[in-house]
Amino acid sequence: MNNQQLIKNHSLGDPSLPEKDMQAAEELRVDKPNYTSFAFFMSFIYMTTFFSHIDNQVPNLYSWLIGIKGVGTLLCVGLFIEHYWPAWLKQRFTIYWYFTLFYCLPFSFTLLLLLNAYSIEWIVCLSLALTLLLVLVNWRIFLGLALGGVSLALGLYQLWVGPFPSLSTDNLYLLVYSCSFSIAMGLLFSLRKERSLNVLQLRNQQLLEEQQKNRQELLSTLKSREVLLEELPTYLDEKVAMDQGVTAFIQQMLYRMTDYMRLEVTFITIDAIAQAIREFRRLQNPNDTTIFLLQQETQYKGLEADFDKLKQLLHNAINYLQEHNITDNSLTIAIEDAVLGHDVAHMPNHIRTLEALKITLTTEDQVPPTQSLYKINLSQSSTWLPQQEDEFLLVENARIVDAHYGYLDVKSSPHTHVYVLPVKLREIRGKVMELIQEPAAADPEELKHPLAIQLERELMDKLVGTHVDINIIKTALDVIKRYHGGVKRKSGEPFFTHPINVALILLEHSQDQDAILGALLHDTIEDTNLHLAQIRKLFGEKVEFLVAKATNLEGYKNRASLPDYENIVRIMNYEDPLAALVKLSDRMHNMRTIQHHPKLSKQKYIAEETLEHFVPLAHKLKLYKMAEELERLSQEVMAKKE
Numbered sequence: 001m002n003n004q005q006l007i008k009n010h011s012l013g014d015p016s017l018p019e020k021d022m023q024a025a026e027e028l029r030v031d032k033p034n035y036t037s038f039a040f041f042m043s044f045i046y047m048t049t050f051f052s053h054i055d056n057q058v059p060n061l062y063s064w065l066i067g068i069k070g071v072g073t074l075l076c077v078g079l080f081i082e083h084y085w086p087a088w089l090k091q092r093f094t095i096y097w098y099f100t101l102f103y104c105l106p107f108s109f110t111l112l113l114l115l116n117a118y119s120i121e122w123i124v125c126l127s128l129a130l131t132l133l134l135v136l137v138n139w140r141i142f143l144g145l146a147l148g149g150v151s152l153a154l155g156l157y158q159l160w161v162g163p164f165p166s167l168s169t170d171n172l173y174l175l176v177y178s179c180s181f182s183i184a185m186g187l188l189f190s191l192r193k194e195r196s197l198n199v200l201q202l203r204n205q206q207l208l209e210e211q212q213k214n215r216q217e218l219l220s221t222l223k224s225r226e227v228l229l230e231e232l233p234t235y236l237d238e239k240v241a242m243d244q245g246v247t248a249f250i251q252q253m254l255y256r257m258t259d260y261m262r263l264e265v266t267f268i269t270i271d272a273i274a275q276a277i278r279e280f281r282r283l284q285n286p287n288d289t290t291i292f293l294l295q296q297e298t299q300y301k302g303l304e305a306d307f308d309k310l311k312q313l314l315h316n317a318i319n320y321l322q323e324h325n326i327t328d329n330s331l332t333i334a335i336e337d338a339v340l341g342h343d344v345a346h347m348p349n350h351i352r353t354l355e356a357l358k359i360t361l362t363t364e365d366q367v368p369p370t371q372s373l374y375k376i377n378l379s380q381s382s383t384w385l386p387q388q389e390d391e392f393l394l395v396e397n398a399r400i401v402d403a404h405y406g407y408l409d410v411k412s413s414p415h416t417h418v419y420v421l422p423v424k425l426r427e428i429r430g431k432v433m434e435l436i437q438e439p440a441a442a443d444p445e446e447l448k449h450p451l452a453i454q455l456e457r458e459l460m461d462k463l464v465g466t467h468v469d470i471n472i473i474k475t476a477l478d479v480i481k482r483y484h485g486g487v488k489r490k491s492g493e494p495f496f497t498h499p500i501n502v503a504l505i506l507l508e509h510s511q512d513q514d515a516i517l518g519a520l521l522h523d524t525i526e527d528t529n530l531h532l533a534q535i536r537k538l539f540g541e542k543v544e545f546l547v548a549k550a551t552n553l554e555g556y557k558n559r560a561s562l563p564d565y566e567n568i569v570r571i572m573n574y575e576d577p578l579a580a581l582v583k584l585s586d587r588m589h590n591m592r593t594i595q596h597h598p599k600l601s602k603q604k605y606i607a608e609e610t611l612e613h614f615v616p617l618a619h620k621l622k623l624y625k626m627a628e629e630l631e632r633l634s635q636e637v638m639a640k641k642e
Contacts, residue, residue: 035097038136039076042104045125046073064115064161072108075100083291087328098145101136105129106149114157117165123175127182134186142190263403265425268310269302270335276311277333280318291330295367298337303357304425305404313400316393317361317410317417323390324414329363336360338420340407341373351375355423356406362416374407374420382408405429442481446494455500462504468513475538476520483528490596498589499523505585509623514539515578518546522582525551549579550586577621584626587614591633600640607637 046069079100082093109129113122134142158164167175274294281292314333321331338358341351356374360367382398394410397419401408405428407420422428446452456477463470480496487495503519510516517539524530525547536544587610597603611634618627 035079035082038101038132039079041132042076043073065112068108068111068115072104075103090328098137098141101133102145102149105133106146107153110150110153111157114153114164115161118167118171118175120171120174123171123178126175127178130179131182131186134183134190139187139190142186263306263309263425263429265304265306265429267302267304268307270296270298270300272302272307273310273314273335276307277314277318280311280315293330293332295332295334296336298335298357300337300355300357300423303421303423305421309400309403310421313397313419314359314361316397317419320390320393320410321361321363321415321417325363327363329365332360332362332367334358334360334362334367336370338370339373340405340420340422341375342378354405354428356420357423359419359421360416361419364413364415368416368418376405376407378405442478442485443494446485446496447481449494449497451497452494452500455497455504459500459504459507462507463516466511468511468516472513472539473516473520476517479530479538480520480524483524483530487527489593490598491593495523495527501589502582502585505588506581509585509626510578510581512578514542514546515581517543518550518578518582519585521547522550522586545576546579546582549576550582580617580621581623584614584618584621584623584630588626588630591630591637594633594637600642603637603640607634610634611638 078096082090085093106129109122109126113119113126116122130146133146137145154164277292277294318331325331336358338356340354340356344350344352351373353373358370358374362368382402383395384398386392386395397410397417398408401419401421404421404425406422407418409416409418459473460470463473477496477500480499484494484496484499489495489498499520499522502522503516506515506519521530521535521539521543524535525532532544532548535547590606591610594603594606597606610630615627615631615634618624618630
């Protein structure tokens with residue numbers, strides 16, 4: 001089925017079609033009140049006044065009326081079917097529009113007024129025509145069209161029909177009064193409209209200047225970032241000889257300053273996306289004749305995203321493509337199913353796949369075919385240093401796509417953009433991404449909590465006589481108090497008491513300092529804005545590795561949440577038994593406090609997962625006592641009834 005057939009046979013959002021087979025191509029037309037409403041109004045006027053009483057004894061009068069109104073009606077029909085005009089003719093539509101105004105309003109109404117011998121209804125019609133003309137155009141064009149139309153009508157009447165009909169004093173007074181009043185009202189409206197437009201233009205100019213300033217600042221920041229990234233390795237080698245952790249930390253700080261974007265994620269329907277495109281089309285220049293086509297071939301009802309950012313992405317893409325649409329081709333916007341994917345650390349030869357929507361915008365004849373997989377790199381930014389003015393739109397779109405963990409291709413062709421966004425953004429975008437720019441500060445009230453004081457004292461007592469550096473443990477405690485500050489567990493206790501409990505459980509099986517630090521810090525990456533680069537700098541690579549293995553996040557910059565299955569596979573492929581011990585200790589404390597989960601279904605899900613994966617892992621590490629307790633706690637939960 002071709003686009004034309006789809007346009008005729010189906011409109012967007014038709015509930016009669018099954019979702020899985022839903023295909024639509026809809027021309028996103030926007031009502032143009034200046035065109036279609038005017039054409040409808042004029043057709044109505046011509047029809048309703050055709051059979052009015054006529055006193056003028058002009059030969060072949062009805063032939064004149066039919067001819068004048070027929071030509072006007074045909075011009076109005078041309079406005080109705082403007083959408084079907086060929087591209088070369090659309091470029092002259094503005095001329096056609098002004099000629100239609102000239103003919104239908106001042107010229108034909110003046111001629112009809114004379115043919116109808118100054119009848120009252122046509123005096124009123126001429127007055128309304130002058131008012132309408134002033135509403136539709138500015139006063140300068142009005143003067144040209146009105147004077148030209150009236151003069152031409154008077155001249156042609158005298159040339160083809162004869163002397164003007166006699167005009168009574170009453171009709172003359174009514175004609176002058178009504179026309180003067182109508183012109184005055186139209187001028188007031190026109191001046192007010194022009195003043196409003198001037199204000200809007202001034203505001204628009206201010207916004208453009210502000211946007212230009214922001215773009216220059218962004219360009220300066222991006223250039224500084226590129227220079228710093230280029231010079232950093234040499235600087236580190238020659239001057240300070242810092243480790244890779246410092247480099248990674250600086251890169252993360254640069255990411256937070258230039259590429260990070262906070263999102264307000266909601267579910268957005270396909271219909272809402274189409275409506276946003278319609279709104280954008282409506283706000284465009286009325287003289288822009290680009291045809292918008294929307295095609296759908298998706299089983300999904302929508303996707304999770306930041307709606308404002310998504311609309312900005314579409315607007316930027318449309319503006320960019322229209323600037324490069326020299327041949328005035330139609331703009332096709334296609335929404336199709338696709339698959340995103342990314343590598344997972346510690347899982348070689350494994351690609352995590354995600355359901356996605358592919359949004360293609362193109363002014364070319366064909367929409368590019370959908371690839372089997374669009375692979376993204378969570379550790380790299382898609383932005384680049386813009387070389388031309390219009391590239392700022394593309395760089396902004398790259399930042400939006402990165403924030404949504406998506407894929408984009410905007411450089412292959414200036415006539416086609418491809419954006420692939422995950423359907424379920426919340427499943428991949430870690431909640432920590434909304435905390436990246438939140439300040440870290442300890443809560444004084446939490447520091448006084450009896451349980452917090454008790455657990456910290458107990459930990460310090462157990463470390464006495466070991467080879468563990470007490471000072472580095474205190475540093476880790478200060479870190480979790482700061483970064484977990486203000487957060488409570490479901491039991492109401494300060495959240496940082498949980499990692500202390502995990503460290504105490506781990507101490508029953510190991511006195512390894514890195515493992516204890518890993519237990520204390522295991523939730524910081526997933527639940528706070530602390531970064532692995534900071535952990536590496538403060539506590540070393542081994543602790544960074546243990547924390548990275550214990551967390552459900554993937555990626556160095558854009559932190560992606562991993563589903564339970566893939567996280568468990570990473571744990572089973574532990575590479576270092578201490579990494580598995582940290583995770584087992586974490587699960588042990590969660591099982592001991594599982595009663596605080598409000599939903600029994602959630603408790604049973606965790607218990608079943610523990611029996612299936614964590615109990616065998618404990619046996620594998622010969623932690624039989626831990627395996628026994630995990631199994632007992634899980635069985636108790638599974639035995640509960642609603």
